[in-house]
Structures are given as C-alpha cells and as structure tokens.
Amino acid sequence: MKVLAIDTSSVVATCAVLDEEKLLGEYTLNQDMTHSERLIPMVKTLMDSLKLKPENIDLFAGSVGPGSFTGLRIGLATIKGLAHVVDKSVIGISTLEALAFNVPFDGVVIPIMDARRDRVYTGIYRWENGKLINIMKPTILNIDELLDIVDPNYEKVLFNGDGTFVFKDRIDEKLKEKALYAPISLNMAKASSIGELALLKWEEGSEENYFKLSPDYLRESQAQRQLNEKR
Amino acid sequence: MEKDIITLAIETSCDETSCAVLKNGREVLSNIISSQIEIHRKFGGVVPEVASRKHIENINIIIDRALKEAGVDFKDIDIVGVTRGPGLVGALLVGISSAKAIAYALDKPLIGVNHIKGHICANYIEHKTLEPPFTCLVVSGGHTYLVQANSYTDYELIGRTRDDAAGEAFDKVARSLGLPYPGGPVIDKLSKVGNPRAIDFPRPCLEENSYDFSFSGLKTAVLNYLNQMKQKGEEIVVEDVAASFQQAVIEVLVEKTIRLAKERNSKIIVLAGGVAANEGLRNLLEIRGSEEDIEIKYPSTTLCTDNAAMIGSCAYFNYISGQNSDLGLTVEPNLELDQK
Ligand SMILES: [Zn+2]
Numbered sequence: 329m330k331v332l333a334i335d336t337s338s339v340v341a342t343c344a345v346l347d348e349e350k351l352l353g354e355y356t357l358n359q360d361m362t363h364s365e366r367l368i369p370m371v372k373t374l375m376d377s378l379k380l381k382p383e384n385i386d387l388f389a390g391s392v393g394p395g396s397f398t399g400l401r402i403g404l405a406t407i408k409g410l411a412h413v414v415d416k417s418v419i420g421i422s423t424l425e426a427l428a429f430n431v432p433f434d435g436v437v438i439p440i441m442d443a444r445r446d447r448v449y450t451g452i453y454r455w456e457n458g459k460l461i462n463i464m465k466p467t468i469l470n471i472d473e474l475l476d477i478v479d480p481n482y483e484k485v486l487f488n489g490d491g492t493f494v495f496k497d498r499i500d501e502k503l504k505e506k507a508l509y510a511p512i513s514l515n516m517a518k519a520s521s522i523g524e525l526a527l528l529k530w531e532e533g534s535e536e537n538y539f540k541l542s543p544d545y546l547r548e549s550q551a552q553r554q555l556n557e558k559r
Numbered sequence: 560m561e562k563d564i565i566t567l568a569i570e571t572s573c574d575e576t577s578c579a580v581l582k583n584g585r586e587v588l589s590n591i592i593s594s595q596i597e598i599h600r601k602f603g604g605v606v607p608e609v610a611s612r613k614h615i616e617n618i619n620i621i622i623d624r625a626l627k628e629a630g631v632d633f634k635d636i637d638i639v640g641v642t643r644g645p646g647l648v649g650a651l652l653v654g655i656s657s658a659k660a661i662a663y664a665l666d667k668p669l670i671g672v673n674h675i676k677g678h679i680c681a682n683y684i685e686h687k688t689l690e691p692p693f694t695c696l697v698v699s700g701g702h703t704y705l706v707q708a709n710s711y712t713d714y715e716l717i718g719r720t721r722d723d724a725a726g727e728a729f730d731k732v733a734r735s736l737g738l739p740y741p742g743g744p745v746i747d748k749l750s751k752v753g754n755p756r757a758i759d760f761p762r763p764c765l766e767e768n769s770y771d772f773s774f775s776g777l778k779t780a781v782l783n784y785l786n787q788m789k790q791k792g793e794e795i796v797v798e799d800v801a802a803s804f805q806q807a808v809i810e811v812l813v814e815k816t817i818r819l820a821k822e823r824n825s826k827i828i829v830l831a832g833g834v835a836a837n838e839g840l841r842n843l844l845e846i847r848g849s850e851e852d853i854e855i856k857y858p859s860t861t862l863c864t865d866n867a868a869m870i871g872s873c874a875y876f877n878y879i880s881g882q883n884s885d886l887g888l889t890v891e892p893n894l895e896l897d898q899k
Contacts, residue, residue, distance in 0.1 A: 401653050408619050410663075551609055
C-alpha cells in the first residue's frame with residue numbers, strides 16, 4: 329500500500345512516498361518560498377524519480393493543521409485534487425501529532441509552532457510502549473500559559489517545531505534542565521511522519537474522502553471573531 | 560474534422576467557487592457556480608480569509624458536479640484552465656493548487672488565465688460568431704477597464720480606474736444610503752423609479768484625452784450631499800440619489816467607451832464583468848450605440864458574474880495559440896491586463 333503525504337503547514341514544504349515497510353522517498357525544502365509554486369513540481373520530481381504515477385498511489389495524506397492557514401489550504405487542495413482524479417481515499421493528520429511522531433522519546437513531547445504574538449499552536453504527547461498518546465489536545469496558547477501547565481512531575485520534556493526558535497530562552501528559564509530539544513532534522517515537519525501516521529490510522533479503519541477533507545485551523549477567522557465580540 | 564478540445568476550468572478569485580467544462584472554448588457543457596454572498600453579507604463585504612475557507616471546503620464538490628453535469632470524466636479532459644489573478648491571493652491559491660494537482664495527475668496542459676480577459680471571453684460563449692477586433696468595457700466590483708481586443712489573446716489596455724472601481728463606488732454609495740450589500744443591483748433597481756436628473760453630481764472625466772476613470776470624487780460628492788441634507792434636516796429621497804449617482808457613473812463609462820470605439824473604428828462594443836448586468840448601463844450604451852451605428856453585445860447575467868466557463872473559454876484560446884503554463888505557475892493578485 330503506497331501513501332503519498334504532504335505537509336505545507338509551516339515554512340517547510342515536504343512530500344514523501346512510503347509503504348508499510350519503508351520510506352521510498354522524501355523531498356523537503358526548508359526555505360521561505362511560495363509553496364504553491366514549488367509543491368506540485370516537488371511532488372512530480374519525487375514521483376518521477378520513483379517511476380510512480382498518481383494512479384499507483386493507494387492513499388493520500390495531508391496535514392490538516394494547525395499552521396499557516398494559506399499553507400494548509402495549498403497542501404490540502406493539492407492532496408484533494410490528486411485523490412479526486414484517481415478516486416482514492418485521503419487521510420488528514422494533525423501537524424502537531426506529526427511533529428511529536430518525529431521524536432520517539434521516552435517521555436513527554438511538546439511540539440510548538442509559532443502562532444505569532446507570543447502564542448504557539450501546541451499539544452502534549454507521550455510515547456507509551458511504542459505508541460504515541462495524546463495528553464493535551466491541539467490548541468493555541470500563550471507560551472507562558474503553556475509553560476505554566478507543564479506538569480511539574482514530568483522528568484524530561486522534549487520540545488520541537490518552529491516555536492523553539494522563538495521561545496527557547498523562555499522555556500529554558502522556566503523549565504531549566506528539564507527541557508530538551510530535538511535534533512534539527514527532527515525539529516521540522518516531515519511528510520514521512522504524516523504518511524506513517526496516515527498508514528496507522530488507515531489500519532485502524534479510519535478513512536476520509538476528498539470532498540470533505542478540510543483544514544482544522546483551531547482558530548476562527550479574525551472577521552468572525554470580531555463579529556462574535558460584537559454580539 | 561479536428562478533435563474536440565475539452566477544457567476543465569476553475570475560478571476562485573473572489574467569493575464564488577466555480578468549475579466549468581467546455582467544448583472548444585465556446586460551448587459550455589457545465590458551469591457550476593457556488594456563491595458565498597450570503598456568508599459575506601453579515602460582514603458587509605467579502606472577507607478574504609472567510610472566502611478562502613469556503614473555497615477549500617467546496618472545491619472538489621463543485622468540480623465533481625461540473626464533470627457530472629457535463630457528462631464527462633477526468634479522462635476526457637484535454638486541458639485544465641485556472642484563474643491566476645487578479646483577485647484575493649488566498650482564494651486564488653486554492654483554485655490554482657487544485658488545478659495544478661489535477662493537471663499533473665491527468666498529465667495534461669495547465670493554462671493560467673487572467674480573470675479580466677476571462678470576463679471578456681464570456682462574450683465568445685454568449686455570441687458564437689463574435690470575433691475580434693472590438694472595443695470592450697469591463698466593469699465589476701474590483702475592476703474598471705477600457706480595452707481594445709485585437710485578437711483572441713491580445714487585449715490592449717486603454718483605460719482604467721485611478722482609484723475606486725465602478726462597482727466599488729456602487730457598494731460604498733449603497734452603504735451610505737443604508738442599502739444592503741452588494742449595492743450595485745439595489746441601486747440599479749432604485750434608479751428605475753428615481754429621477755436621474757434630481758441631483759447634479761459631477762461627471763469625473765479627468766483630462767481631455769484620457770481614457771482613465773476616477774470614481775472616488777463622485778463617491779465623495781454623494782457623501783457630502785447626504786451630510787448637507789442631514790444637517791439641513793431635509794428629507795433624502797433615496798431613489799433620486801441612487802438614480803442621479805448611477806446616471807453620473809454610466810454617462811462617464813458610456814461616453815469614453817463610445818469615443819474609443821469611434822477612434823478605433825470598432826463596429827462592435829462588448830460589455831463584460833459584474834456591472835455589465837446593470838440595466839441602466841446596458842440601456843444607455845445601446846441608445847448611444849444605435850446613434851453611432853455601433854452594435855452592443857453583452858453576456859447573459861450568469862456569464863457577467865464570476866464564473867469558470869469564461870475562464871475555460873480564455874484558457875482554450877490561450878492553448879490554441881500556444882500559451883501554456885507550467886506546473887510552477889504562480890498566482891498574481893495584482894495581475895495586469897497586459898501581463899501574461
Ligand atoms: Zn470578476
């Protein structure tokens with residue numbers, strides 16, 4: 329069973345093809361550039377190198393968020409378009425879960441994505457017997473709020489994601505030597521993690537269709553929030 | 560007989576999610592338009608982020624409906640056309656990402672389309688024998704362009720608005736009159752009962768020889784008039800304000816268009832864009848056209864609004880003249896008429 333996975337929720341654009349046994353190929357660019365311009369050419373380069381065509385793919389996986397609203401839509405519009413043409417299933421994966429999945433670490437993993445103005449998209453995860461367990465659901469929090477709710481009983485906490493570039497000093501100040509950080513290659517989105525999680529979900533029987541799959545922004549649009557406040 | 564060319568077209572530049580299937584650029588097999596107007600009404604105008612969210616939820620459903628209604632399958636598609644600008648960047652990105660994925664998966668050419676040229680091409684669908692050259696006035700919520708169509712792909716930009724688009728002025732004046740969004744159709748309707756000579760609003764014509772437009776001065780004149788009347792405690796006849804404002808706008812649009820047509824010896828003037836559905840504009844242009852022996856053409860109301868069929872028509876003409884895009888195609892929110 330071959331999976332094509334994509335993540336464009338942050339500045340990273342990444343796509344990968346994998347099956348149950350191995351990662352066949354992964355193409356990742358981590359540079360500030362327009363995803364819409366690069367993504368399909370990246371997918372084509374990867375697929376052509378593997379001598380694969382979209383009809384050889386059995387499952388299409390994309391990150392549903394949180395992350396850049398525009399980035400999420402570019403990724404999902406692409407995944408939905410590809411799956412639609414070849415009429416295959418799609419699976420949406422949380423960007424944060426995929427970040428946590430990057431680091432099989434015996435302890436707590438807290439992915440943080442910069443959501444600007446001192447806020448992070450975050451969730452709390454823990455590896456137990458080789459399985460990734462979600463402890464706190466994905467949400468948007470002020471960085472200090474997050475650090476306040478980190479359980480003092482945790483022995484070690486591993487942070488990854490682009491929020492680490494912005495908030496490392498504040499994390500260290502609060503959590504001291506309890507805080508750990510991922511190696512650089514695991515600090516960023518990897519389409520292979522999206523794809524592997526999609527395969528696990530598929531085996532558990534979950535399946536979505538390309539009509540319904542939409543981003544999970546975790547935030548209403550600003551216009552909607554302002555409208556809500558007026559009421 | 561050459562093989563038919565089947566085009567799948569996608570349009571998401573503003574608040575309509577649309578997908579169409581065309582045969583040979585002029586025959587519409589389907590043209591599905593999902594309008595978000597009800598969603599944006601509560602905000603008093605189009606909210607870009609809200610529009611983009613709606614596009615990603617809808618896009619594949621609309622594509623599927625377009626294919627089904629046309630009675631074709633993905634495998635029947637020869638080219639994929641998509642709007643690359645001008646428009647709202649986030650909204651355009653949904654359509655272009657979807658179109659690229661489909662073009663790649665089908666291994667068929669991708670063709671990026673200028674939305675304004677698309678509006679003009681709506682006339683090739685409506686009028687099966689229409690051929691360039693002709694003079695064209697494109698008016699919509701976001702655009703006011705005076706264009707000379709030299710060929711199916713060469714559209715010469717002659718004049719444009721220097722500030723507000725005509726449709727934008729309609730919306731702003733409507734809001735100041737307490738009328739609902741969108742303002743254009745409401746003002747057009749009220750104008751039928753109001754007196755267009757009741758208030759003498761300025762006709763902003765700029766310099767003698769310019770084909771450019773400017774509507775912000777006119778809009779300000781309307782706002783000043785409303786303020787003065789309120790201060791004096793005098794009654795405002797909404798119908799008369801609407802009719803007098805609309806008259807000022809359409810006189811300027813019509814006179815400049817007629818002048819260009821005469822200068823270029825055009826026997827045909829083509830109207831395009833959302834405001835082309837304005838009856839006051841159509842009527843005045845037809846009266847002036849018949850005086851000058853110029854034929855006036857415009858699309859049906861559906862083809863005036865943003866729709867994918869017009870994008871498909873433009874994509875077809877680009878394709879047969881060899882103007883294909885590659886998969887690195889970018890969106891251009893401020894795409895100009897003379898840009899590829
Ligand atoms: Zn338009």
